[in-house]
Amino acid sequence: MLDSVTINQLSGKFVVGTLIFVRVSALFFIGPIFSHSSVQPKVKIGLSIVLAIMMTIAFGNEQPSFDMHLWSLTGLIFKELLVGAALGYAMNMIFYAVRFAGGLLDFDIGFQTALLFDQKADVPTLIGELKNMIALMIFLGMNGHHFMLEAMFASLRAVPLSEFAVTESAISLLIRLITTVTIIAIKIASPVLLSLFIMNVSLALLSRVAPQLNIFTLSMQFKVIVGLIVLFITIPLFLVVTKNAMSSFQSEAFSVVMALNPKR
Template structure:
């Protein structure tokens, strides 16, 4: 039979494994790729269990040095949930920026007109979905999925299981993330938006010179043609900005985790 010391050791490892599982699963449910609805919850949970087992063998000695009452364990579980979700949120910001930029372009070009008939429909915008798929390929090409696993291991080292604090620096980093998303979205959409603005001004002047022309009908066609041409001509710029932003958000993800450690 197992003695009391062995039972305590096994129960401690089980608690550590459970807390790590909560952190990993929160990342998979919020972070890029795995948070997509096409990935079944069973797949996310299975991957979380596998990673939790691997990480428990590496960090099994990080047993919380507190009295493990039910309310304490509940607080620790909630803390792990927040850390994993914060890490996944920071990693997913580049995809939010790309979808935001795509939504701006769809609205200005006119592709979003069909969606205005049902405001409650959860239908992705055309250009937003295209840019999102391209960003996903860039993410995989930069080994972003490997970075997710590395980030989880690094988060355990940076923020042990019993340590957690939301400080002023944490709030500052989160606000900076949201601001960066807006800036990157505007950068991605700026070439097309500027081209369409110039075209609209030109058509407005043309309507003053030749009022007999149906400028409104012509503008709908010209918006689509000019928008798509500029979109594909500036695609190399999209790759450069997206790659740079992705590396920035990876660094910000680590910064978010480090800011959650009260000792730093």
Template sequence: MQELFNYFPSFLLVFVRITSFFVMMPIFSYRNVPNTMKIGLGFFIAWIMVFTLDLPLLEIDNMYIFLILKEALVGLFIGFLAYLLLSAIQTAGGFIDFQMGFALANVIDPQTGAQSPLTGQFLYIISLLFLLSVNGHHLLLDGIFYSYQYVPLDQPWIAFGNANMAEYMVKAFSRMFVIAFQMAIPVVSCLFLVDVALGILARTFPQLNVFVVGLPLKIGVSFIILFIMMGVMMLVVSKLFEEMLYFLRGLMNLMGGA
């Protein structure tokens, strides 16, 4: 029992990092996941990690509050980067909706409470199901588990002064847009050709109302292209998961001062 009390300061720090990670992490951070489940899951994962990792025995002193703040920031930054890269899927849906004519038809995402594009929400749900089917959520938990190799528990600081960290976050942000463009380009390019064809028809047959014909035609073409290219999009999503793990490891390495 005395040994358990000795590990209590370390357990509390691990618990703070995991719960702050759940605040931003995809899947676990959604509003339809009860807070009691988040806290309970974080408690049991922290309990397992304390006795699995080789963590130092800490004491509650004047520096302990800074360690708590450091752990909260580490968890938030790691979860935010994972959420940022997965936002590429909704960004791609926004590009597609703009060409389809669904730009104004946003829906409320029940998971986050924010507005999201129709196609983006559809692709995001499919991608989350794909993430769960390949046990990607286990890889995210592995990331927070192995983060102690890069940012030790007793390290009282984060290398925010490292000039490479800001550059790294900008690189991750730009990479998110590149992946979104790669996902959206098949549908967007086909819709551009449809617009060109409608423009030619409008000049050839002035009596044809392209505004009445064009919108349902573009919607139908978009659904057909989405159905055909869904496998390719999921291939890009799998590459996105690899990029996410790569960027998470690099961010933890920079926060550790390497």
């Protein structure tokens, strides 16, 4: 029969494994690749369980002991959710920027005209999805999935299970990342937006010269043509901006996690 010492050790391992599972699953549900709706929740949970077991075996002895009180464990679970979510949110920032840029282009070109008539219409952002798929391929080509695993394993040493606090530096880092996302989105969308702006000004001048022309109908057709042409011409620029942004966001993601440790 198992003695009380063995039972306490097993229960401690189980608690450590559960907390690690919460951190990993939060990353998978919010971070890049696995947060996409095409990935089934059972796949995310299954991978989280496998990784949690591996990480418990590798780092279980390095983690401090815990108070087994229900309220203490509930607080630790909530903390692990925040750590995993912060890491996943920071790593997913570049994809937010890409989708935001795609949404701007879709609306300006006219692919989301339905939203003008029905604000609740569930219209997918076509260019946003295209750019998101390209960004995902760049992410995988840069071994971003390897970085996700490395960051998750490294986070256990950077922020042990009992050492967590929402620090001022962590909040300022997240705010700075949000600002950076907006700047990157504007960089990605600016060539097409600028081209469409010039086209709109030209058509406005044309309507003054030849008011008999139906400029409104022509503008909708020209927007699609000009927008798509400039979009495909500027794909190399999009690749460069996205690749550089991903490189910087990988270091920023880990900086956010490091800032969650009040002892650093």
